[in-house]
Amino acid sequence: MPVGGVGVLLALRVVPESRNPEAVETLDLPGVGLVSASLFCLTFALVEGQRLGWTSAAILGLFVAAAALFVAFYLRERAVRQPLIDFSLFRSLNFAAGNLTGLLLSAAMMGVFFTIPIFLQTVLGYSALKAGLVMSPMSIVIIFAAPLAGRLSDSLGSRWIVAVGMGLLAFGIAWMAGLTPWHEALRPDTPSSSLLFPFILSGVGIGFAVAPVTSAVMATAPRDRVGNASGVLSTTRQVGSLMGIAILGAVLQNRITANVSEGLARVPGLPAALRARILDGLDAGMQMGPVAGGGSLPPAAREAIATLFRQWFTDAINTTFVVGVAFAAVGGLSALLLRSHVRRHEPHAEAVADTALAVEAVEAPLAEMDEALHEDG
Secondary structure: OHHHHHHHHHHHHHOOOOOOOOOOOOOOHHHHHHHHHHHHHHHHHHHHHHHHOOOOHHHHHHHHHHHHHHHHHHHHHHHOOOOOOOHHHHHOHHHHHHHHHHHHHHHHHHHHHOHHHHHHHHHOOOOHHHHHHHHHHHHHHHHHHHHHHHHHHHHHOOHHHHHHHHHHHHHHHHHHHOOOOOOOOOOOOOOHHHHHHHHHHHHHHHHHHHHHHHHHHHHHOOHHHHHHHHHHHHHHHHHHHHHHHHHHHHHHHHHHHHHHHHHHHOOOOOOHHHHHHHHHHHHHOOOOHHHHHOOOOOHHHHHHHHHHHHHHHHHHHHHHHHHHHHHHHHHHHHHOOOOOOOOOOOHHHHHHHHHHHHHHHHHHHHHHHHHHHHHHO
16 A cells, blocks of 8 residues: 555656547446456456366357457447547557567566466465565566666667567576476475576566566657557556466466376276366366365375375476466567667767758848848948
């Protein structure tokens, strides 16, 4: 609450007002309904696809409905006077590339913010507080990297800064996934200290990408539509986070179910009824809890299955990391489409302008004197 209050006060005092004289004071409620319904259908399909079946009529119907509703939303926004999203802004390459990069950045960030806490708490058994403290170096790095990147983008442009940031984020996630030759993938006994350097790399990457993307997008927006452009970018980032969590969650749940199903088939002496209960529990949601269903097993057998579960869960997380790497890598490529929004200093042009002003300053009095002489004559 205090941080939010300070933010409101600073915004009222520092942020300049921008108004569109042609704007209307009403909210496009049908547009809100269409885009909300589209996102709901898409998210629900991604979240429930594993349980209901990816090729089931319900899931395929939801995907089709999501696409149809978004098309309807697009047509609606093209027709209304005051759209929620002004799609004409996307005619600018910088605006389109910046929003795409922002969407992929938010999705890739979920590869860390969504997946790592699950690993720390579910596999390593950390509390939520301890998991947050373990991840805090990444947040601290972001705090310092983002302002630095913002200042650099104001003088150098955003393209390479954002591309490097996305590359560092991809590299940090790949490091944790064991995609680098010098570091193994996560294991159930991985110490949290081994995650420090990947966290720092990922934090620098996120910090380097966030502010310059905003600068690149906002610099291309007409002054009277800055508010709309800011809203579009914010919405795009929120959609990216939503889709990142939904997609990564779907991949994680799919791989957990596959790993556990294959692993249980190799466990000798496991009752078929218990195996079915465990798999049913996984279909209902990502959890380690199904092991508790083995109350009829001896303690040693329950512990052995719990150990296997941690390994299967960790393998699923490593696979999920690959999706985060892909998001960040594609985001880095889209950042290369950005064009510099920095107005270069041109000494020659300024010298010409100064000369023209000097000539004008001399000619004006001479013309007045000549006119006065003619009048006297």
